[in-house]
Amino acid sequence: MDELRQKVIDSLSSRENGNSDFLNLIASLANEEGEHVYDTLLNVLTQLDFSPEDAKKNWQRIVEHKNLLEEKLGHTVSLMTAVCYFFSDVVKNISTPAIIELKILEETKKQSHSDGLTGLFNRRYFDDAMQGEMNRAQRYESSFSVFFIDLDNFKKLNDTYGHQAGDLTLKVVAKILQDMKRTEDTACRYGGEELVLILPETEKINALVIAERIRKKVEEQVLEFEGKTFGVTLSGGIASYPADGKEVRELVHAADVSLYQAKESGRNRIFIHDFEKRHYLRIDFAGEVQVKSVTQTTRSNDLDVPAINVSSSGILFESPLALEIGEQVEILLSIKDHEKPITVNAQVARVERFESHFDIGVSFLEIDNPGESELAQTLAQNLGIPLDKINEGKAH
Numbered sequence: 001m002d003e004l005r006q007k008v009i010d011s012l013s014s015r016e017n018g019n020s021d022f023l024n025l026i027a028s029l030a031n032e033e034g035e036h037v038y039d040t041l042l043n044v045l046t047q048l049d050f051s052p053e054d055a056k057k058n059w060q061r062i063v064e065h066k067n068l069l070e071e072k073l074g075h076t077v078s079l080m081t082a083v084c085y086f087f088s089d090v091v092k093n094i095s096t097p098a099i100i101e102l103k104i105l106e107e108t109k110k111q112s113h114s115d116g117l118t119g120l121f122n123r124r125y126f127d128d129a130m131q132g133e134m135n136r137a138q139r140y141e142s143s144f145s146v147f148f149i150d151l152d153n154f155k156k157l158n159d160t161y162g163h164q165a166g167d168l169t170l171k172v173v174a175k176i177l178q179d180m181k182r183t184e185d186t187a188c189r190y191g192g193e194e195l196v197l198i199l200p201e202t203e204k205i206n207a208l209v210i211a212e213r214i215r216k217k218v219e220e221q222v223l224e225f226e227g228k229t230f231g232v233t234l235s236g237g238i239a240s241y242p243a244d245g246k247e248v249r250e251l252v253h254a255a256d257v258s259l260y261q262a263k264e265s266g267r268n269r270i271f272i273h274d275f276e277k278r279h280y281l282r283i284d285f286a287g288e289v290q291v292k293s294v295t296q297t298t299r300s301n302d303l304d305v306p307a308i309n310v311s312s313s314g315i316l317f318e319s320p321l322a323l324e325i326g327e328q329v330e331i332l333l334s335i336k337d338h339e340k341p342i343t344v345n346a347q348v349a350r351v352e353r354f355e356s357h358f359d360i361g362v363s364f365l366e367i368d369n370p371g372e373s374e375l376a377q378t379l380a381q382n383l384g385i386p387l388d389k390i391n392e393g394k395a396h
Contacts, residue, residue, distance in 0.1 A: 118174035126188035145207035154193040233268035
């Protein structure tokens with residue numbers, strides 16, 4: 001609803017009130033977005049609440065009344081004037097509405113949703129935005145991620161340089177967040193030194209790439225206050241719908257747990273939530289993962305694996321066929337929105353037989369050409385996959 005409201009406001013702001021093009025634009029917007037356009041429009045103009053049906057009828061009558069006034073007066077009548085006349089003179093059972101300047105209205109709204117220090121959205125807005133994103137993801141069966149951020153050693157920074165330096169640090173990090181987020185992302189101050197980014201239609205691995213860019217940028221930042229220079233780092237936790245939670249509270253908790261783990265593991269790093277609470281992280285790829293044997297060339301067919309789990313020591317996947325301990329394999333990981341797959345060379349370290357499949361565990365040997373892929377670099381750094389070839393069979 002906030003998105004629709006903004007579209008209506010943009011339409012009002014970009015055209016003169018009463019302009020026939022604007023009236024056509026509202027009709028077109030209603031065709032695209034549905035009849036909620038009319039109650040949203042009247043609420044923006046008057047602060048009155050109507051059902052979509054009543055709002056549409058009133059809007060049609062306002063337009064008719066505007067045309068009648070112009071015919072009688074012989075000149076153009078603004079939309080605001082027509083609305084005011086309509087609710088004051090035509091609809092007698094409604095008390096005089098509050099017709100106010102749009103700029104004043106939206107500035108007041110912005111202030112109620114913004115954090116005064118950083119300019120990011122505040123906790124109240126975050127709660128609404130998260131629920132809205134959750135509803136959208138459930139409706140369209142899509143995914144989204146949330147990235148929780150906490151500034152490392154912030155209390156120590158305040159104690160050392162003063163609270164004004166702490167405020168400056170928060171402003172700088174918030175500016176980095178605003179500059180580096182995508183247009184569709186929502187940046188908020190969750191509270192204290194905690195910030196958060198909502199990433200619509202973003203799977204976990206792609207959220208990690210975005211988060212890593214932000215972490216590196218903050219780490220590289222040199223701050224100065226009263227002649228003293230200092231730096232700051234952040235720790236982060238990522239959780240994704242629906243893998244890590246199907247309710248807002250559950251998803252926020254998952255991201256918070258990951259953030260805590262990043263803090264406990266040394267700070268200045270980002271952890272992805274592992275819903276299954278194992279050492280392996282399940283990652284959704286664009287298509288089936290291809291597993292090809294390097295040493296067993298006599299095998300008649302390669303494997304197409306529907307899903308894999310990744311850890312800092314290797315990859316675990318289900319296979320309809322048994323592989324041999326020590327066998328070397330080449331694994332192709334196809335990532336959504338990335339043209340080239342990531343090629344991982346690995347060695348079979350574990351084979352466990354079940355009734356309908358084999359659990360195959362492989363340890364990493366190398367990633368092929370990681371320098372050509374930011375995604376490969378991020379995956380390698382955060383999951384501990386070595387970038388250069390290491391001794392066969394050695395696991396991290």
